[in-house]
Amino acid sequence: MKLSPTAYVILGMVSREPRSGYEIKALVDNSTRFFWTASYGQIYPELKKLSKAGLIEGVDAPTGERKRTVYAITEAGEAALREWLRERPETYEMRDEGLLKLFFAGVLPREEAVEIVRSMRQRHDRLVERLRSIEPKALEKEDPYPLLVLRGGIEFNEWFAGWCKRMESQLLDPAAMKGAADV
């Protein structure tokens, strides 16, 4: 049975304890967000599909008058999750408008190209701060992998910010940019 990656996000998120669609979405936004997102438009239909397929099981858990269904993983679901984890990861994509702009920066005067990398650096500096603020929570958990990935994200953004800084210097050093097309 072929499932979408989003299906496995759900399986993973309910694998430790039962959760509602809303909770799953909130979890994704606070953890996997920087390398994998999921929208309500994917989560709710997928929950029904997985439920029908017997990989998760929904249990009514209303709050007063408000409907609420929490989903727990089944044995079949655990098996499917583990099977997927054992397969070689495929999808790897990146979309960075900053790099795209830098790529075309030849039509700008040099000082304006510098502005692009400055903006990029700022973004990654902020991302580092944001991820660091999450770290204490990840430290409390007994599962070490989310923490490992989070720290990876921090180091990655530090690296990226550093690269931007180096490029900033390089762009400001005429000797290093011989041949630059200053329009």
Next chain:
Amino acid sequence: MKLSPTAYVILGMVSREPRSGYEIKALVDNSTRFFWTASYGQIYPELKKLSKAGLIEGVDAPTGERKRTVYAITEAGEAALREWLRERPETYEMRDEGLLKLFFAGVLPREEAVEIVRSMRQRHDRLVERLRSIEPKALEKEDPYPLLVLRGGIEFNEWFAGWCKRMESQLLDPAAMKGAADV
């Protein structure tokens, strides 16, 4: 006038010399591919839109019986491109199935979690090789920015491969992974 990022990819790609949709696609696949892609399904309709908006100009340049239109940027197009380049970059996304799997690796025995980072490392090692093979071509051009971005891509993938290597060691060192949930 609000344009899609893909529109600016096209403007950028035709800003130095006129090109056909097919050439633009080939260029994207060989240069911006690792941080920004574009499909035929975007490029051809967008070429018509931009042409209608007066930002590019199509000229028939058939090869024998085969129709062919090359598009050149107009002054309005150059202005639009520069304006966009001056705006702060917004979009920044990453989708990495490997990190996602690593995030959920707690349900696997340790040795299998190691396999995930091994796969990831392999991918980035290969990407480094592939990008390095493009470098000589970028060195020939007078525009330094594509080369700068390409080298950034190489360094980034080297960094990522290195991180994977470190994680591999860490996962294999029991002391460093105290609390790991070896199922």
Next chain:
DNA sequence: TCTGGATATATCGGAGCGATATATCTGCCT
């Protein structure tokens, strides 16, 4: 008591991507 924000589910439009269909051209092998 009222209100704003959190919880909870559902859905829609638009964008983007991969794949494929169609057609012509070119170079190479036999």
Next chain:
DNA sequence: AGGCAGATATATCGCTCCGATATATCCAGA
């Protein structure tokens, strides 16, 4: 010479996915 594979060129389709929003209930604090 013929023919075939692969490159050039344009067009289109289905699918997935994301952001935004609609609806409704709950709860905490002013």
